Amino acid sequence: MKKIVVNLKQRSYPIIIGFKTFSRIGSFLNSIKIGKDAVVITNNFLKKRIGFSLAKNLLKSGYTVKFEVVPDTERSKSAAEVFRLINSIGKIDIKKRIFIIALGGGVIGDLSGFVAAIYKRGVNYIQVPTTFLAQIDSAIGGKTAIDLSVGKNLVGAFYQPKLVFSDISLLKTLDKRQVRSGLAEAIKYGVIKDKALFNFIEKNYKSILRLERKPLEFIVYRSSLIKSKVVALDEKESKGIRTILNYGHTVGHALETIGGYREYSHGEAIAIGMIAAARIARELDLLDAASCQRIERLIAKVGLPVGIKKINKTRLMTTLNRDKKFIKGMNRFVLPVSIGNVVVRQNIPLSVIKRAIDSIINEDTTYGMK
Ligand SMILES: NC(=O)c1ccc[n+]([C@@H]2O[C@H](COP(=O)([O-])OP(=O)(O)OC[C@H]3O[C@@H](n4cnc5c(N)ncnc54)[C@H](O)[C@@H]3O)[C@@H](O)[C@H]2O)c1
Numbered sequence: 001m002k003k004i005v006v007n008l009k010q011r012s013y014p015i016i017i018g019f020k021t022f023s024r025i026g027s028f029l030n031s032i033k034i035g036k037d038a039v040v041i042t043n044n045f046l047k048k049r050i051g052f053s054l055a056k057n058l059l060k061s062g063y064t065v066k067f068e069v070v071p072d073t074e075r076s077k078s079a080a081e082v083f084r085l086i087n088s089i090g091k092i093d094i095k096k097r098i099f100i101i102a103l104g105g106g107v108i109g110d111l112s113g114f115v116a117a118i119y120k121r122g123v124n125y126i127q128v129p130t131t132f133l134a135q136i137d138s139a140i141g142g143k144t145a146i147d148l149s150v151g152k153n154l155v156g157a158f159y160q161p162k163l164v165f166s167d168i169s170l171l172k173t174l175d176k177r178q179v180r181s182g183l184a185e186a187i188k189y190g191v192i193k194d195k196a197l198f199n200f201i202e203k204n205y206k207s208i209l210r211l212e213r214k215p216l217e218f219i220v221y222r223s224s225l226i227k228s229k230v231v232a233l234d235e236k237e238s239k240g241i242r243t244i245l246n247y248g249h250t251v252g253h254a255l256e257t258i259g260g261y262r263e264y265s266h267g268e269a270i271a272i273g274m275i276a277a278a279r280i281a282r283e284l285d286l287l288d289a290a291s292c293q294r295i296e297r298l299i300a301k302v303g304l305p306v307g308i309k310k311i312n313k314t315r316l317m318t319t320l321n322r323d324k325k326f327i328k329g330m331n332r333f334v335l336p337v338s339i340g341n342v343v344v345r346q347n348i349p350l351s352v353i354k355r356a357i358d359s360i361i362n363e364d365t366t367y368g369m370k
């Protein structure tokens, strides 16, 4: 079992990474004194698959447990779902010892964290991430959010959990599409900060896709470490440091929004976004052709999409303009300069962005086949 601390002074918390550690969660909670009445936010599948044994363990450790089940879709990240949950939690919050457990992937994590942030101006919560993507990325760092129809993650709060509890053994039921989605974020970490991680994924992607324990443990640990260090340096993304985690997300979020959050998973959208950003970097002569190709090749090799079939380009540009990463009408992109290093650039000429977008339209979209 490994432990990483996200160092945020009085808001510091541990990330526990282990294998089959799930059944010991009660004793971890006892050590952080978090409350006594657990509200587990999850979906139906995860409630049956993991929830009941989680509840058993919590009951044994002296907690009460109440489930709140949300639909299994990005559309759960909505104002309607937030208020439904808050009303329901309010009704059972009698002894005022409530805390929230986000049991699920990034959707449940973002939604539950936001509910925890605004209910009574903040109650304790922990993240129990069950997808690869959530374990390496979304469960860490306290970015909580819901979507609006005009854009993704437009309503939210920075609100840190008290514990992130990542049990790699929970990943064994993920399908390949979800593993690939997580791999997109792992490739992102490689490009922005960790050449060795990038090399590792190049070498081991087949065993990662087979969900072998060792490479998964390595990637979850390494990625969690990078994310926790970046978050510790710039918790609220006010110093321009945390911004690098958005590599691929500018175009990626716009694609998710335009696709109604159904067409692409988060990881698939940012895979295309990473290619667009790499090509922008290439055109601005920030990135050499060989490195640009390596990024594109790895994304294709793991079976992520490298392009889009058709798109309403005007809508894409309008959606891009609404992105939080565009400040005062000025665009802002995270651009790779080598594998392991990125820069943040503002005011990229629109013609360059448009050319990058054109270049990803009608690329080979037969992803997921290899
Ligand atoms: N807060 C952040 O910093 C941050 C970072 C990255 C992504 N995100 C957000 O995360 C979301 C994407 O997260 P995701 O990729 O985890 O998607 P998700 O939460 O939709 O989960 C994907 C699917 O996997 C299923 N699932 C979950 N655990 C499973 C398991 N153990 N076995 C089998 N199936 C399982 C879910 O039910 C769902 O159908 C997006 O909304 C994105 O915006 C947030």
Ligand SMILES: [Zn+2]
Pocket: 137, 185, 249, 266, 270
């Ligand atoms: Zn992401």
